[in-house]
Amino acid sequence: MSPLKPGPRPERGDATREALLGAAVTVFARDGFDAARTRTIAAAAGVNQALIGYHFGNKAGLYRAVFEHLAAAIETHLQPARATLAAELGQGTPGRPGRARCLALLGEVTDAFVGLMTSAESAPWARLIIREQQAPTAAFDVLYARVMAPFAQDLEALVTRLAPARDTLEVRLAVLSLIGQVLVFRTARAAVERFTGWRALGEDEVAVVRAHLRDNLRRLFAPAGRRA
Amino acid sequence: MSPLKPGPRPERGDATREALLGAAVTVFARDGFDAARTRTIAAAAGVNQALIGYHFGNKAGLYRAVFEHLAAAIETHLQPARATLAAELGQGTPGRPGRARCLALLGEVTDAFVGLMTSAESAPWARLIIREQQAPTAAFDVLYARVMAPFAQDLEALVTRLAPARDTLEVRLAVLSLIGQVLVFRTARAAVERFTGWRALGEDEVAVVRAHLRDNLRRLFAPAGRRA
DNA sequence: AATATCTGGTCATACGATTAAATTAATCAA
DNA sequence: TTGATTAATTTAATCGTATGACCAGATATT
CATH class of the missing domain: 1.10.10.60 (Homeodomain-like)
Incomplete structure (x- = not known):
């Protein structure tokens, strides 16, 4: 060399x-x-x-490195979904998607999110992140800026299209409600399993959850004045 | 001992x-x-x-005792709300409450739950419980049986009245969606504060959250065929 | 030869647990 | 009321252990 x-x-x-x-x-x-x-x-x-x-x-250095590793991993994991959204919602695109299309997109993002939150593979990631939320260290800032904020902003853009009447705060609360409905299947997994009677969240159960959440989406973002 | x-x-x-x-x-x-x-x-x-x-x-014994203490404390904390519900929904009561009343009751329970999840006083409780969910020990069983299950069953009874068409699993998923929408303000508090721009969840912010969730309730349990 | 990487071993420390002695408070005999 | 008796509680101190960090030397790579 x-x-x-x-x-x-x-x-x-x-x-x-x-x-x-x-x-x-x-x-x-x-x-x-x-x-x-x-x-x-x-x-x-x-x-x-x-x-x-x-x-x-030292041990703390390894911990920090794990979170940087994690941020990168999740980034690439969510990349395809973000790309689709950017393509359809981006400023350069000609025909803006209508309500129905936005609802469908939101459903797809939710499906992906549910998949992430229920997958066994991501369980360790989720656990680490939940732990970090309880007592945020510097590691959390990296994670929020690189993973969470972009994801939430994507959802915000979609919800804004679906509920143009609401102001920014209302839209963001709607986004958080959406995230909460998915997150509960990870954060409260133990209680979820007991309450539903499910012994695990396999493919069948995840499908049921997805269908339920899509139904919720339809109700939550039903156009005013029409049927839910 | x-x-x-x-x-x-x-x-x-x-x-x-x-x-x-x-x-x-x-x-x-x-x-x-x-x-x-x-x-x-x-x-x-x-x-x-x-x-x-x-x-x-030993240390583990103290940990166990903390959870028993906790269960008792939360029990008494939720007692009034449960009593109201029991009085109105109980089998012995004459006139069963109508849809509007059920929705109002659900709103009140949600308000109380939001108060619990956002109060600084209950922060340590919530943290312990969240930790326990990630890796349930025997302490979790006590907590689920004494606190969570009764609470979820109350919600289930209300939701069943509001959405009689749905089967048991659908009702329970609706309950979990509801819980998730509240829980996110505790489990993902760090992200919530960053995303909303709130520096803390004081009375004003909690009021906004409650209003938002009541709105969600109205949409989620809107009678079929009518306006949301 | 020079540097990066790896190894086995060691060390000071902080931890949970335990012990033996001291202290406190209730009970009782007078 | 007293002082003695007794059990419950508290204290200071210590013990054995497991841990994270560290080091001096071995090994691999260029």
């Missing part, structure tokens, strides 16, 4: 970092920051415990 | 137990079970650390 001193080192520790991040997401989500043991994380990653200090400084 | 009999022994350690429970709610809610230090709790209670062991066996 470059014969000179500042040559880019081949970063051969990348695999180790990835393994540690992957294991850390799981363990931090399961046990929380304090209960999570660096030895447990290292073992799950199949890596020496001292490497946490080497690569991330 | 402490003696249960209220017999001749005057239970002079009651004050200590109360102080420990009060301090434990705060500290467990703020720090979580693992991060909470028995020394911190004891100091906050103004009591010797060893008394945790003496009165509750």
Whole structure:
């Protein structure tokens, strides 16, 4: 490579970092920051415990890195949905979508969100985020700015089209109501399962939830003066 | 374990137990079970650390006792609302309330729930419960049976009156949607404040939320075939 | 040779639990 | 009312342990 001193080192520790991040997401989500043991994380990653200090400084550094990792992961996860919306709602587009189309789009976004909140894969992510909401640290700012705010703004744009009469605050509260209706299936999962009698949220149950929420959407954004 | 009999022994350690429970709610809610230090709790209670062991066996025993304490506290907190409902919906009552009355009752219950979820006083309770939902222990069973299930059943009874066409599962999902719309103001408080621009949820903001949710109720349970 | 990465081992610390002794308050005999 | 008796409660101190951080040396890569 470059014969000179500042040559880019081949970063051969990348695999180790990835393994540690992957294991850390799981363990931090399961046990929380304090209960999570660096030895447990290292073992799950199949890596020496001292490497946490080497690569991330310390346990807190690893935690921070996990959230940056997370933000990036969710960003790419929601990218397709955001792209569709941008294409249809973007300023450059000719024919603006009508009410029916907006409702359909909102339904699709909701479906995707439900999928994210119920999927087993995302359970660790969600747990970490919920934990962080209870006592926001600097990690939360990254997450809000990169993931939550853009998502909420997408919803806001759609709801504004569907309920043009409402002012900004009313629209945002409507967005939060929508988010709440989905979020409950993650934040209150234990109670949800007991109350519905479901033993788990598999594909069938998720389909029922989606249908129910679409129904809610129709009612919540029914045009004034007409049937719900 | 402490003696249960209220017999001749005057239970002079009651004050200590109360102080420990009060301090434990705060500290467990703020720090979580693992991060909470028995020394911190004891100091906050103004009591010797060893008394945790003496009165509750150990840290886990104190945690369990906190949840029993909590269940009792919330029970009495929701008692008036439940009594009203029981009086109006009870089997023994003569004239069953009509749709409008049911909607009004549902609005009142929702208002009370919003008050509970936004009050600073209940913040520690809510945090504990949210934590417990993520990884339910035996403490959760007590809480669900004594607090959550009765509350959800009250809501279910009301919703059933308002939407008699729906089957049990649909009604229960409607109840969960309702709960979710309120819960989001606690579980996602950090995001809510950023998104609405509110710096805190004071009386004014709570009033706006309540009005918004009543509006949602009207739309969600609008009689079929008529205006929302 | 030089640097990045990894390893096994160690260390100081903070933790929950426990103990033995001290203190408090109720009960009773006189 | 007294002082003695007894059990409940409280205290200060200590114990064993598990933890996160750290280090000196080994190994791999260029």
